[in-house]
Every structure is written in structure tokens, then in C-alpha cells.
Amino acid sequence: MISAWLTQHGFVFLHTLKRLIASPVTSLLSISVMGIALSLPTGVYVLMQNIQNLSGQAGHAPQMSLFLRKDTQSADVQQVEQRLDRDVRILGHQFVSKETALQQLQQRSGFSNVASSLERNPLPDAFILHLQNEGAESMRQLQTELQSWPEIEYVQFDSVWIERLDAFLKLGRFAVLLLATILSIAIIAIMFNTIRLQILTKRDEIEISKLIGATDSFIRRPFLYFGAIQGLAGGAAAWVIIAYALSAVNLELVELSNLYDIQLQMQLLTLEDGVSLLIFSTSLGWLGARLSVANHLWQIEPQ
Amino acid sequence: MITFKNVSKRYPDGYMALNNIDLEVAAGEMVFLTGHSGAGKSTLLKLIAAIERPTSGMIAINEQNIAQLKLSALPYLRRKIGFIFQDHKLLFDRNVYENVLLPLQISHFDNKMIASRVRAALDKVGLLKKEKAMPIALSGGERQRLCIARAVVHRPSILIADEPTGNLDVEYARDIMAMFTSFNQVGVTVLIATHDASLLEDTQHRILSLKQGKLAA
Numbered sequence: 001m002i003s004a005w006l007t008q009h010g011f012v013f014l015h016t017l018k019r020l021i022a023s024p025v026t027s028l029l030s031i032s033v034m035g036i037a038l039s040l041p042t043g044v045y046v047l048m049q050n051i052q053n054l055s056g057q058a059g060h061a062p063q064m065s066l067f068l069r070k071d072t073q074s075a076d077v078q079q080v081e082q083r084l085d086r087d088v089r090i091l092g093h094q095f096v097s098k099e100t101a102l103q104q105l106q107q108r109s110g111f112s113n114v115a116s117s118l119e120r121n122p123l124p125d126a127f128i129l130h131l132q133n134e135g136a137e138s139m140r141q142l143q144t145e146l147q148s149w150p151e152i153e154y155v156q157f158d159s160v161w162i163e164r165l166d167a168f169l170k171l172g173r174f175a176v177l178l179l180a181t182i183l184s185i186a187i188i189a190i191m192f193n194t195i196r197l198q199i200l201t202k203r204d205e206i207e208i209s210k211l212i213g214a215t216d217s218f219i220r221r222p223f224l225y226f227g228a229i230q231g232l233a234g235g236a237a238a239w240v241i242i243a244y245a246l247s248a249v250n251l252e253l254v255e256l257s258n259l260y261d262i263q264l265q266m267q268l269l270t271l272e273d274g275v276s277l278l279i280f281s282t283s284l285g286w287l288g289a290r291l292s293v294a295n296h297l298w299q300i301e302p303q
Numbered sequence: 304m305i306t307f308k309n310v311s312k313r314y315p316d317g318y319m320a321l322n323n324i325d326l327e328v329a330a331g332e333m334v335f336l337t338g339h340s341g342a343g344k345s346t347l348l349k350l351i352a353a354i355e356r357p358t359s360g361m362i363a364i365n366e367q368n369i370a371q372l373k374l375s376a377l378p379y380l381r382r383k384i385g386f387i388f389q390d391h392k393l394l395f396d397r398n399v400y401e402n403v404l405l406p407l408q409i410s411h412f413d414n415k416m417i418a419s420r421v422r423a424a425l426d427k428v429g430l431l432k433k434e435k436a437m438p439i440a441l442s443g444g445e446r447q448r449l450c451i452a453r454a455v456v457h458r459p460s461i462l463i464a465d466e467p468t469g470n471l472d473v474e475y476a477r478d479i480m481a482m483f484t485s486f487n488q489v490g491v492t493v494l495i496a497t498h499d500a501s502l503l504e505d506t507q508h509r510i511l512s513l514k515q516g517k518l519a520a
Binding site: 003004005007008011204205207208209210211212213214215216218302 | 352354375377378379380381382386388392393394395396405406408409410411412413414453
């Protein structure tokens with residue numbers, strides 16, 4: 001029974017492929033329409049990924065400066081250090097004692113006179129924290145948390161650029177989502193109509209199958225396969241379009257990289273994202289077909 | 304096997320096709336249904352396969368009441384029946400073999416048995432050498448036989464034929480009747496609707512006569 005079921009699905013799959021190949025122009029046209037529609041949101045998504053990567057590459061791992069109270073003892077400093085060690089959000093930290101800070105100040109041109117004229121060291125002990133970039137929100141939260149520790153006088157954190165990048169990426173993601181939603185609906189509508197036309201041309205076959213005992217799922221199956229296979233092909237087309245577009249951009253970037261002496265290369269779609277794209281497009285095709293079948297099949301009852 | 308009790312069928316346009324029919328066909332019986340066109344022969348056959356539903360009355364197949372059968376149960380009823388349609392209802396985009404294959408695919412037959420089943424059915428109707436031909440290339444008699452092969456390939460217990468000798472010459476018609484007799488001899492219940500009086504001349508089987516939707520005695 002299971003082998004009969006598998007044979008049945010295999011047969012329908014091959015039959016559907018044959019049908020797609022039998023009308024190559026129509027199939028290619030609808031596959032490219034789907035591919036182009038899908039490549040728009042996917043393209044914006046890849047762009048966002050690249051901007052995010054670029055911001056990480058530029059060495060902008062966010063930093064935070066902790067200034068301790070003047071009256072802290074070395075035991076307090078150790079305690080603070082231990083607590084910083086335990087926090088997973090902090091990738092690393094660096095202790096700058098008040099003596100070191102003063103030395104650094106003296107070494108800077110223009111400040112040496114000022115520093116040596118001081119009677120006593122006015123600088124506090126400090127920590128420089130290297131953080132994981134998890135967005136401005138969580139960093140501000142960390143800042144407030146650290147501010148509440150008794151040993152700490154002041155936490156300095158310049159969050160403006162992170163917030164800007166954050167806002168920009170957020171906007172980008174919203175655009176991806178918006179584009180994806182609109183174009184998904186378009187793809188479902190296209191598939192809905194394609195399947196509707198197919199059902200009309202296969203009216204006889206459907207009617208005869210019903211007359212000799214076909215269940216609804218048997219009749220639905222070839223149309224669902226058709227939708228899913230076209231969806232899959234559309235997703236693959238989008239992947240190819242994006243790969244070609246990015247390699248073209250990369251060719252242009254080589255020149256720019258040479259002029260500025262930096263590595264500028266667009267990353268292609270990762271395997272994981274590509275597979276997600278295929279699964280998504282397959283589901284869209286299937287869904288369009290399913291809706292269409294549900295809408296049109298019941299109208300065909302043998303007389 | 305097949306029981307009708309007070310069955311009437313009125314079409315939506317008000318036409319009364321069948322009027323208060325009582326009928327009993329035993330398992331393994333072969334029965335002819337005769338009458339002028341419009342007498343209700345086709346309607347009666349369609350009621351058995353639940354292609355049409357009765358307006359009132361009770362229809363039972365194997366003691367199962369099919370008048371109230373749910374839509375989802377219809378396919379399983381139809382798989383017990385081999386139906387030879389008046390207008391053949393062949394698929395013209397598939398060859399002879401694939402047309403006969405369809406009922407087996409529909410009822411999920413095992414792959415190993417499929418090919419031999421199809422060829423056995425084609426052999427019975429004498430179309431084995433034409434399995435790759437398209438229906439359009441077949442003569443009227445061959446199409447009729449293809450239709451019969453498709454109706455018997457899944458070995459139904461009931462065989463229903465609506466005007467199976469419709470436009471055929473006498474010789475062909477006799478061949479086809481002989482096929483039905485041989486199916487009946489292996490235990491299949493056979494119901495044949497025909498207006499062709501010459502077929503009924505020397506038959507020993509029961510003949511039911513329909514007149515304006517009523518069974519004549």
C-alpha cells in the first residue's frame with residue numbers, strides 16, 4: 001500500500017515535469033515572473049546583510065568606558081573585574097589605572113605641561129569594555145545596569161552611531177518584509193490563475209476521474225505538484241538572478257577596492273538563506289495552487 | 304445486490320425522469336433495461352453510481368443505502384462499479400494503455416500488478432496490439448471496447464453499460480454482447496441499457512422495460 005502510494009506520487013511528479021517541459025515557453029515565462037518577483041525582496045535582504053557585515057568588519061565593535069569612584073580600593077577594583085568577567089554580554093575588558101591614564105595624558109602632545117603642573121592625579125581608575133553588538137536597546141540597558149553598581153561613578157557610552165545603523169537596518173528589514181509580503185501575494189495570485197486555467201483545460205479528465213472513483217486528493221495532487229514545482233523553479237530563478245547581479249556588482253567593486261585600498265566584496269546568498277528561499281517559494285506555489293483548486297474543483301461535478 | 308424502493312427522480316427543471324421505481328437485481332444476475340430514449344434508462348443507471356441523486360426513495364448497493372451517501376464516500380462506491388458511458392468519456396490526450404491504467408491509479412493498485420492487469424483487460428477486448436495507439440486513431444467499435452476494458456480492469460462486482468452497442472453494426476454489437484455474457488459468467492452483476500431490440504431477441508436474461516419513468520410489467 002505504501003509502495004503504491006509512493007509510486008503514485010512519483011508518477012504524478014514525473015507527469016507534472018513532463019507537462020512543464022511540454023510547454024517550455026509558457027513555463028519559462030511564468031518561472032521568470034516568479035523569479036523576478038522573488039529576487040526583489042531577496043536582493044534587498046542580501047544588501048542589508050552586506051551592510052551589517054561591513055559595519056562589523058570596520059572594527060566598530062562597540063566600546064563602553066567605566067569610570068570608578070575616586071575612593072575605590074584595589075579590592076573593589078578586583079570585585080568589579082570579577083563581575084565583568086561573569087557577564088556574557090562583555091566580550092573583553094581592559095583595566096586602565098589612574099597612573100596609566102595620567103602617563104597616557106602626558107604622552108599626548110600639548111598636554112604634557114598641563115599634566116605635570118598638576119599637584120595630584122585627578123584621573124579615576126577606569127575599565128574599557130568591548131561589547132557584543134546586540135543593538136542600541138540592549139546596550140543602553142547594560143549601561144543603566146552598570147551605572148547602578150556602587151563602585152562606579154560614571155558609564156560613558158556613545159550610542160549614536162549604533163542607533164543610526166540600527167534604525168537604518170530596521171528600516172531595511174521593514175522594507176524587505178513589505179516587499180516580500182506584497183510580492184508573495186502577487187505570486188499566489190499568479191499561481192491561482194495559472195491553476196484555474198489548467199483546471200478549465202483539464203475539465204474532462206477531472207470529470208472522468210471523479211466518475212470512476214477518484215478521491216478529491218487524487219484529483220488535487222497533480223495541480224499541487226504543478227504549483228510546488230513552479231514555485232521551486234521560481235525560487236531557483238531568483239537565486240540565480242541574485243548571484244549574477246552580485247557577481248556583476250563585485251566586478252565593479254574590484255576597481256573601487258583598488259582605489260581605496262580596502263576589501264570591498266558583496267557576500268552572496270548563504271546556502272542557508274538560499275534553501276530558505278527555495279522552501280518559501282515552493283510553499284507559495286503550493287499555496288496558490290491549493291487555494292485555486294479549493295475554489296474551482298467543486299464546480300466540476302459529473303453529470 | 305441492487306435494490307430500489309419507491310425511487311423517484313425529478314430534475315431541477317421539473318422533468319420527472321423516474322416515477323416510483325421498485326427494483327431488485329440479485330448478485331451475479333444479468334439484466335437488460337429497455338425503452339425509448341427519454342424513458343429514464345440513463346437516469347436509472349446514473350442513480351446506481353450516485354452520479355445523480357434520487358429525489359425520493361431508497362437505493363441500496365450491497366445493503367448500503369447510497370441515497371444519503373456523503374460526498375467523501377462516493378469514490379469508494381464508484382470503485383465497486385464498472386461504468387461504460389454512452390459517450391465513452393475517454394481521455395484523448397492519453398494512449399490506450401494509459402486510459403485503462405487510470406482506474407488502477409485511482410484505487411492505488413500495487414505497481415507490480417498494474418501492467419499485467421491492464422494487458423489482461425486489453426486482451427479480453429482484443430486491443431492488446433493497440434496499447435500505444437491514441438483513442439482518436441481508433442474506430443467506433445474499438446473505442447467502445449477500450450471503454451469496456453477500462454470499466455473491467457479493476458474487477459468491479461457490478462458492470463453497468465449505457466447503450467454499449469449504440470452506433471455499431473450488427474457483427475460488432477454481437478461481439479460486445481458476448482463479452483458482457485462472459486463477464487457475467489464469472490460472477491459479475493451486469494446491467495445493460497439498450498433501445499436495440501435485435502439484441503434482446505434470443506436472450507434468456509431478464510428484461511426490464513421503462514416507459515415514461517415507470518417500470519412496465
